[in-house]
Amino acid sequence: MSSGTALLGPAIARLRAAGVPDPARDARRLLAHALGVAPERLTLVLPEPVGLEAAAAFGDLIAARAARRPVSHLVGTRAFFGRDFTVSGDVLDPRPETETLIAAALELDWHSVLDLGTGSGAILLTLLAERPGATGLGIDVSGPALAVAARNRAQLGLDARAALRPGDWLDGVTGCFDLIVCNPPYIPETDYAALEPEPRLWEPRLALTPGGDGLAVYRDLAPKLGQTLSPGGTVLFEVGAGQAAAVAGMLRAAGFPKVGCCADLDGRDRVVCATLAPENR
């Protein structure tokens, strides 16, 4: 039987040869998963012999990662805003840049939230977990994605406060919400083909690109959002690189008096924020 240390070397070399960006980090994470130990405990058990079953499982995980399957799909979860979310090939992996939207939302005063294109439920469920007593609705056109969101909802104990419904953006949504959040597919068609293999091969295309210039969902939703927002309510859109000015312009043209942007940790405008006047009441 080989030790964990002995298994790691060839695994890292295989991932490197497959073009995986951080082969050592991923090999260690997958070895921890195969051994059933917490990643932060891996160093302690590396000198120990690895059983045949765990070694075979690790080999399978490395083969899958070499085929550029995301680590999150192999271990089954992805961390987002301090919580672990179940993920699969049916949903977009929650991205660190989407935490900018969460931070912006938590600065605001709201009690009800509508999440358009909820996917894994990462945005909706994080917001509700962070805001005790608030309620929300998540909409997605993908039934398999909603099944993942329902699992995350149960894991986070939010069944009583989060509703999930199939739908095409705002179609059939009634009532008004204090906050609308939306991270739509926004990658332009021409950029999609140049994506890394992990999203291109293993995440739903529907979650990544609407085709064309990437702005179709914003164009469609901007004029309709006011009808579903409470007076003084806010909409927060995540946007792709270079899209903030165009999306802000659409929201101004739709009659939002107050429109601004929030930058992500790299300093790029990542969230467009538009607020209705309170006197629309």
Ligand SMILES: C[S@@+](CC[C@H](N)C(=O)[O-])C[C@H]1O[C@@H](n2cnc3c(N)ncnc32)[C@H](O)[C@@H]1O
């Ligand atoms: C970029 S992903 C965002 C997922 C999740 N909200 C997040 O931030 O991690 C976009 C989501 O929009 C959903 N979607 C695509 N077209 C839709 C439509 N016509 N109506 C509702 N949701 C749609 C996709 O299924 C996907 O879950």
